[in-house]
Structure formats: C-alpha cells, structure tokens
Amino acid sequence: MAAADRWDLTSLLNAADPAAPAVERHLWLIRLLEWLREPGPQSPFTEGDLPDESASTPWPVRRLKHLLNVLDRHPEHHQRIGDLLRTSLAGLDATGLLADFGFAPRQGFVSELADRVRLSCLPGTPQTRDLGELFRLLFNGEDDTSWLQAIDDATLLRFMALCQGETGDKAWRAAVIESIQLLASQMRAAGLAGPMRQRMDLSLMATRPFHQLVPAAEALRDELHEGTDALTRQQQAHYLRAVLATCREAAASVRQHLDEHGISVDVVFQVDQLQARGDRIEALLDCLLAPAPAAAPELRHLLVALVEAGQGRRGIRRLFAQHYGLLARKVTERSAETGExxxxxxxxxxxxxxxxxxxxxxxxxxxxxxxxxxxxxxxxxxxxxxxxxxxxxxxxxxxxxxxxxxxxxxxxxxxxxxxxxxxxxxxxxxxxxxxxxxxxxxxxxxxxxxxxxxxxxxxxxxxxxxxxxxxxxxxxxxxxxxxxxxxxxxxxxxxxxxxxxxxxxxxxxxxxxxxxxxxxxxxxxxxxxxxxxxxxxxxxxxxxxxxxxxxxxxxxxxxxxxxxxxxxxxxxxxxxxxxxxxxxxxxxxxxxxxxxxxxxxxxxxxxxxxxxxxxxxxxxxxxxxxxxxxxxxxxxxxxxxxxxxxxxxxxxxxxxxxxxxxxxxxxxxxxxxxxx
The missing domain is CATH 1.20.1080.10 (Glycerol uptake facilitator protein.)
Incomplete structure (x- = not known):
C-alpha cells in the first residue's frame, strides 16, 4: 500500500460510522486490519498507553492494545466503534465462517483445484453477508497467525467485549451451536457416501457412528437451550466427542484400504476434508463449553485455526503436495515392484x-x-x-x-x-x-x-x-x-x-x-x-x-x-x-x-x-x-x-x-x- 493511502488511527476513528451501508462498514474493518499490520510505529504512542510492553510483542498486538486504551479514554469513540462492530457482525452469517470457511464447497479434488485457482486469480468483494468471505479479506497477511497467537488473554477479552456488547454472547453461542450441527451433517453425508463407506473398516462401522453424529449434536443443542446443569452438558459433549472420534477413526481406516487396493485422489481429498471438519467441531466445542463463552485461549485457538484454513485454501501447490504425495508413493511403490x-x-x-x-x-x-x-x-x-x-x-x-x-x-x-x-x-x-x-x-x-x-x-x-x-x-x-x-x-x-x-x-x-x-x-x-x-x-x-x-x-x-x-x-x-x-x-x-x-x-x-x-x-x-x-x-x-x-x-x-x-x-x- 502506498504511503498516501495509509490510514492512521485518527482517520479510522473519525471515519467510523455505524449507520453507513454494510459495504462501507466492511471496508472500514479491512482498513483497521491494515493499520494493525503496519510494520513499526506509525506515530508516537501516548505516554502510559503501553506500560511495560515487551519489545518482542508483535506490532499488531501493540496497536490493538493502543486502540483499546484510546477507546477507554474517549467514550464517544468507544460507543461509535462498538456500535459499528456489533452492527456489522449482526448483519453477517457467522456460520459461513465457523462451518464453511476453509472447506471445499464440493467433494472433489478437481472442483477444489478450480475453486482455488478462482480464489487466487479473482479479487474478493466486501459487499457480502457471508462472514467467511469477509474474514478472507480481513486476514490475508502471511504473519496473521503469529500475531494472533501473541495476543494475551486480557486484550482478547477486551476486544470481544467491544464486539459483543450486552447481548452478543447469546448470538455467538447460537452461531456456534448451529455451526456444530452443520458440520456434523456434512461429516455424516461424506462418511456415508459410497466410495468412503465401502472402504472403511467394518468393525469401526458396526456401531453406525455416522448415523449417531447428527442426533448427538442435536441432543447437545437441546441441553444448552434447556439450560441444564453443567455436568449434564459436559456428559452430552463427551458423548458427541466419543462419536466424533469413532467417525474420524473410521475415516482414517480408508487410507489403509487405499494402500492395499489402490488410491483415488478424490477419496483421499474427502478423507482429509472429513478429518478437518472433525477438528473444527472440536475447536467449537472447546469455545462453547469453556468456563466463559468467550474464554480467550479457546477463542484464540479457533481464530488461528480459521486463519490457517484460509491460508491453506489459497495454496494450489499445497493441495498438490498434500494429495499427490500419497498417490506418488503408491505409483513409485508399484514401480519398485516392477523395478526389482x-x-x-x-x-x-x-x-x-x-x-x-x-x-x-x-x-x-x-x-x-x-x-x-x-x-x-x-x-x-x-x-x-x-x-x-x-x-x-x-x-x-x-x-x-x-x-x-x-x-x-x-x-x-x-x-x-x-x-x-x-x-x-x-x-x-x-x-x-x-x-x-x-x-x-x-x-x-x-x-x-x-x-x-x-x-x-x-x-x-x-x-x-x-x-x-x-x-x-x-x-x-x-x-x-x-x-x-x-x-x-x-x-x-x-x-x-x-x-x-x-x-x-x-x-x-x-x-x-x-x-x-x-x-x-x-x-x-x-x-x-x-x-x-x-x-x-x-x-x-x-x-x-x-x-x-x-x-x-x-x-x-x-x-x-x-x-x-x-x-x-x-x-x-x-x-x-x-x-x-x-x-x-x-x-x-x-x-x-x-x-x-x-x-x-x-x-x-x-x-x-x-x-x-x-x-x-x-x-x-x-x-x-x-x-x-x-x-x-x-x-x-x-x-x-x-x-x-x-x-x-x-x-x-x-x-x-x-x-x-x-x-x-x-x-x-x-x-x-x-x-x-
């Protein structure tokens, strides 16, 4: 970005408008992330903004702390930016980020390759209701995972409080529960598809784990809606995790069959997608069942995982390396048998x-x-x-x-x-x-x-x-x-x-x-x-x-x-x-x-x-x-x-x-x- 196009903090605070159209609010968020990622100090910090700050702390974390400190000292800015964040999040579909982001829309290697080429070549637009699409524009830096991991718990909770307000926690929990159900449905559909089902270990499929996955997720949702005690919720979550573990073990058994009877890149790709959805459900459960709904360690882990998923889908080379590595091994093993x-x-x-x-x-x-x-x-x-x-x-x-x-x-x-x-x-x-x-x-x-x-x-x-x-x-x-x-x-x-x-x-x-x-x-x-x-x-x-x-x-x-x-x-x-x-x-x-x-x-x-x-x-x-x-x-x-x-x-x-x-x-x- 040219120096003349950079936004400083004063410009950002003055441009924040909760009543602006959605696309302009989304652009403001993109500029906020660009300001956070700027290398080095853009302007001298006010005395006392960053007490005892380590020199090793990434600059995005320092700027985030500086922003929160400025907002604490200026209630008018705090109210306006808080309203902008909450209004923007309320107008976006959070399940697009929590349940769909980072996964292929179609279960096939060739279609995923075409989709990644599209993502690499065509620009994205902030004019969207999908939080996943906006998230891709917000976190597009190579070092985003490193500075997100460096955010301390107190700073992350302060920022989440700014985003949620008084009723945001309830909406967040509803989005997480809905996303768990969507992911469970997608895993069941993938696991029961013919090419996958026929190649799984029969002993692992005896308990019909993929059939149990969606009912287990729905039972957890009912427990949370009814407000049952924490022990009952933990027991239901433990049951969901157990079913999820069996499903993932059954999916992993597909690779053993492929080693013995030939490899399909599409099947390998579907196994990897199923395992990744299982990881996402685990991360969402950690956030949902943490002592506080927005507990910082669990939320930080989820954010980093989402950023890594977005970066992974931008890499065509990584897709080939991941899926054709297994095929190359089987091809060379068969050549080795001939070469003997x-x-x-x-x-x-x-x-x-x-x-x-x-x-x-x-x-x-x-x-x-x-x-x-x-x-x-x-x-x-x-x-x-x-x-x-x-x-x-x-x-x-x-x-x-x-x-x-x-x-x-x-x-x-x-x-x-x-x-x-x-x-x-x-x-x-x-x-x-x-x-x-x-x-x-x-x-x-x-x-x-x-x-x-x-x-x-x-x-x-x-x-x-x-x-x-x-x-x-x-x-x-x-x-x-x-x-x-x-x-x-x-x-x-x-x-x-x-x-x-x-x-x-x-x-x-x-x-x-x-x-x-x-x-x-x-x-x-x-x-x-x-x-x-x-x-x-x-x-x-x-x-x-x-x-x-x-x-x-x-x-x-x-x-x-x-x-x-x-x-x-x-x-x-x-x-x-x-x-x-x-x-x-x-x-x-x-x-x-x-x-x-x-x-x-x-x-x-x-x-x-x-x-x-x-x-x-x-x-x-x-x-x-x-x-x-x-x-x-x-x-x-x-x-x-x-x-x-x-x-x-x-x-x-x-x-x-x-x-x-x-x-x-x-x-x-x-x-x-x-x-x-």
Whole structure:
C-alpha cells in the first residue's frame, strides 16, 4: 500500500460510522486490519498507553492494545466503534465462517483445484453477508497467525467485549451451536457416501457412528437451550466427542484400504476434508463449553485455526503436495515392484539380463529400419509422429511379451527400489551396506542391459542392409538418410540436450505406468475380468481367470511401453507445431541408425570424422538417457516417502570405499557374491 493511502488511527476513528451501508462498514474493518499490520510505529504512542510492553510483542498486538486504551479514554469513540462492530457482525452469517470457511464447497479434488485457482486469480468483494468471505479479506497477511497467537488473554477479552456488547454472547453461542450441527451433517453425508463407506473398516462401522453424529449434536443443542446443569452438558459433549472420534477413526481406516487396493485422489481429498471438519467441531466445542463463552485461549485457538484454513485454501501447490504425495508413493511403490525384476544380483541373473537385452536389441534393430521406411511416406507432421510412436510402442510391447528388455526403461523403474533401501540408512551401518550393494547391483544391471542391446542392434541392422544390397542392389536406408543421421547424431550438435529430453520422457512413462496400474487395481478390473458373467460366458471360467492374472501382471509394463513409444513419436511432433525444435535421442535407436548409415555408405564411412563424432555421442546419449530418468524417479521416490538424504557424506564415503575395494562389483557379479 502506498504511503498516501495509509490510514492512521485518527482517520479510522473519525471515519467510523455505524449507520453507513454494510459495504462501507466492511471496508472500514479491512482498513483497521491494515493499520494493525503496519510494520513499526506509525506515530508516537501516548505516554502510559503501553506500560511495560515487551519489545518482542508483535506490532499488531501493540496497536490493538493502543486502540483499546484510546477507546477507554474517549467514550464517544468507544460507543461509535462498538456500535459499528456489533452492527456489522449482526448483519453477517457467522456460520459461513465457523462451518464453511476453509472447506471445499464440493467433494472433489478437481472442483477444489478450480475453486482455488478462482480464489487466487479473482479479487474478493466486501459487499457480502457471508462472514467467511469477509474474514478472507480481513486476514490475508502471511504473519496473521503469529500475531494472533501473541495476543494475551486480557486484550482478547477486551476486544470481544467491544464486539459483543450486552447481548452478543447469546448470538455467538447460537452461531456456534448451529455451526456444530452443520458440520456434523456434512461429516455424516461424506462418511456415508459410497466410495468412503465401502472402504472403511467394518468393525469401526458396526456401531453406525455416522448415523449417531447428527442426533448427538442435536441432543447437545437441546441441553444448552434447556439450560441444564453443567455436568449434564459436559456428559452430552463427551458423548458427541466419543462419536466424533469413532467417525474420524473410521475415516482414517480408508487410507489403509487405499494402500492395499489402490488410491483415488478424490477419496483421499474427502478423507482429509472429513478429518478437518472433525477438528473444527472440536475447536467449537472447546469455545462453547469453556468456563466463559468467550474464554480467550479457546477463542484464540479457533481464530488461528480459521486463519490457517484460509491460508491453506489459497495454496494450489499445497493441495498438490498434500494429495499427490500419497498417490506418488503408491505409483513409485508399484514401480519398485516392477523395478526389482531389472536388478541382477548374481552371475546367473547377469547372464540372463545379457540375453534378454540382446533380444531387445534385435527387436530395436527392426524398429530402426521400420522408422526409416515410415519416413519415406509423405505424411503431415502429426501423423508422421503418430505412426513413428506406434512403431516404437509395438516394438516395446513385443519386447515385453517376449520377456526381453530395453536398457533405457530400467532406471525409472529401479529408482524407487533403490529409494526404498534408504529408509534405514541413517540408523544402521548394515542398512548402508545394503544400499551400496543395491547400487552396485543396479549399475552392473544397466551396463548389462546396454551391452546386450547394442550387441545385437548393430548386426541386425547391418544384416538387413546387406540383404537389401544383395537382393535389390540398393540399401533399405539410402545415402540421403544416412547423411541426415550423421548430421543429427553429431556430438557437436544438440544431441546432448535431446538425449536429456528423452530421459524425461522415459521417466514420464514410468509415472504413467504406475498411475495406470493404480487405476486398474483401484477399480478392481482384474476381478471384473475374472468374474464378470459376460466374460465368463465368452471366455469360460478358467480362461477368464487366466486373462485376469495376465492383465494384473502386465498392465504396468504395457502402459509404460505404449506411453513411451507414443511420447517418443508424438511429443516432437507437438513441439514442432509450437515452434519448439524437439527431437528424441534414444541410445539403442541411435546406435541402430548409425549402423544403418554405415550399411548405406559402406566401410569408407569409417575414415570420415563425422562417423566417429557420432559414435562418441552414443555413450553420452546412454548416460543422459539413464541418468536423467533415474535421477527424476529417485527424487520422486524420496519425496513420496518423505525421506531426506541427511547422511549424504556417509553414503558417498561408502560408495567410494566400495569402488576402491571392489571396483569390479560395479561391472560383473563377483563369484563369491551370489544373490541373497
């Protein structure tokens, strides 16, 4: 706010008008909060206004005390401002603040995301009857919670007395009781909704706690209206708290089911909303049943909770972090289960990896030739990218179905498995040693994968080129295409950047694979395939169950392979549409293309520097493909588990010690190190 636009206390006192329209009174309240939040002294305080005040007391608290002291010395200002506060509060719906503020109006993650975008982008208006909307405009400072917590009890009670007057306490209690009933109704509706009810622990639902919640709140309201003794009210409140605790425990049990059977962001969001409403009811009960209706500690706790709720709904990043953190963990856990199959721990597994990778390299050799043939067809940019992506996707799926492997798909899957080994590194030397072992296993598995891929992709492509020369007198991939390969793969060009970009796509395919498998499990599609009457009628019971097992075992790999293939083809095409010169550089495909160029131009190419520059680019492409995808997957796995690598020094020291003592373990399994 510009200095010329600031209001000092004198201006505020003179502008206070209880008879002004509601929107002008609301604007006055906003200016009052802006004055309170001003940093440092705006004008010298009158002697005696702040006796023995600590320098650590926040300035908003000092100004609030100063205001109350000034009003005590000037009855005319005290009466006018008190009337303005009471008139404004009387015209506002308090349940909009106590029961609705900070909660999503609709039970869904996407709708809440849209609502938060609206709150972040569109300005609010003080022309409202909803106290919640006005509260958002009043308390919009980042430090509001800190200075509210610093208000002492006496100051808070003095200000509440100014707001309530002689009859305000009765209206306050009525609003609190009404808000408790509204919150109880909202919790019952959320808890009895199908997706929530079906996933709660049956033993916790046996007493029908959500059915009891509203009657318990209504019974407390009746006790308060009838003016029964304090002991009876406390007993009824204790019963409501007990029912509320059971409801919250039942809602928490939903997460256990999600961990076992898949995650829905909407269900997780509804659980969090239900728990937050339970917290709000507890805070309102504390205020309602305190020795004085406006007891300062309980009221201060409620105000701070309301301000925090408002700040929480302003944060889009916090929404993603809170709800997608759980989904990211489940996705990475499912990737970790898949990644275990890509890690070799003994010589038998190592040899098997070489064979599987060699088979994958042979398929990629055929894929390389098909890619060049598709390029001969004059297609638009999008359709050229689409069919290139389909070529990759079909090849990757064939590799999967034949139980072979492509090395570059391994890191994004193995990173979560490595991250799981970090959970106990801080507490145990044995865990640290296990982690180093796992890194060595992973590194040599990647080496075996790349060696196997490259060992067969080159001879397969050269064999096809040689067969074409022998049968047709011309290679499948001609000289012009070969020259383009030499130009595009040259190490001095953008090859390094495109290789890193390809690593990002490899990582993205692993996330898609985990998400698709989670979706498959959450919707119980394996059970539907196995037991759906129509499927059984068409396939037969035995075959239907076999198909269910097959899909459950292969859905992650299919999703990874299809998504990766399509992204490798379509994403560069989309980039071209937007003027972004994006291309992919996949180590096995690039080696196949270089072999095709050699088959087209002959052995004379070996005397050209460009060939050796392209050959030098191959290991760089491999390192970036593997390194970028592994790093991204590893970071997500750490974040999803809430892990922070505090002992980096210990980990690096242990890895260096292993390199010095047993460097060969990073390349081949030692004879005396069989799989555990």
């Amino acid at each position: 199959h890509y890690i070799t721990r003994d010589r038998a597994e190592y040899r098997q990896m070489l064979v599987q990778a060699a088979g994958g390299g042979a398929i990629i050799g055929l894929t390389t030739v098909a890619k060049f043939l598709l390029a001969l067809i004059s297609l638009s940019v999008f359709w050229a990218g689409f069919w290139a992506g389909m070529n990759y996707a079909i090849s990757f799926v064939v590799v999967q179905l034949l139980h072979w492997t492509v090395a570059t798909k391994q890191p994004a899957m193995t990173a979560p498995a490595i991250a799981a080994k970090l959970e106990n590194v801080s507490a145990s030397d044995a865990a640290l040693e296990d982690f180093v072992d796992e890194v060595a296993h992973l590194f040599r598995s990647q080496v075996a994968g790349i060696i196997g891929n490259l060992a067969l992709v080159v001879p397969v492509v050269l064999l096809i080129q040689g067969a074409a020369w022998a049968l047709a007198g011309a290679p499948v991939i001609g000289a012009e295409q070969a020259k383009y390969v030499l130009h595009s793969l040259h190490l001095a060009g953008p090859t390094v950047f495109f290789a890193a970009f390809t690593g990002i796509l490899l990582f993205g395919s692993s996330l898609i694979a985990g998400w698709v498998e989670n979706w498959f499990v959450f919707h119980r599609l394996d059970s539907a395939i196995a037991w759906n009457p129509r499927f059984i009628q068409v396939l037969g019971a035995t075959r239907a169950q076999g198909w269910a097992r097959w899909w459950r075992q292969n859905i992650s790999g299919l999703a990874a392979n299809v998504s990766l293939g399509l992204m490798l083809g379509i994403v560069p095409a989309i980039g071209t549409f937007f003027g972004l010169p994006l291309e992919v550089r996949h180590v096995t495909l690039s080696m196949g293309q270089l072999a095709a160029a050699l088959g087209a131009l002959g052995t004379d190419l070996l005397r050209e520097p460009d060939f050796w520059w392209c050959l030098a680019a191959i290991p760089m492409i491999g390192v970036l493909n593997l390194g970028v995808s592994f790093t991204l997957a590893f970071r997500v796995a750490l974040a999803s588990r809430g892990l922070k690598l505090r002992d980096r020094g210990r980990v690096y020291t242990a890895l260096r010690a292993r390199l010095r003592s047993r460097p060969g373990s990073f390349l081949v399994p030692p004879p005396d190190q069989p799989a555990p």
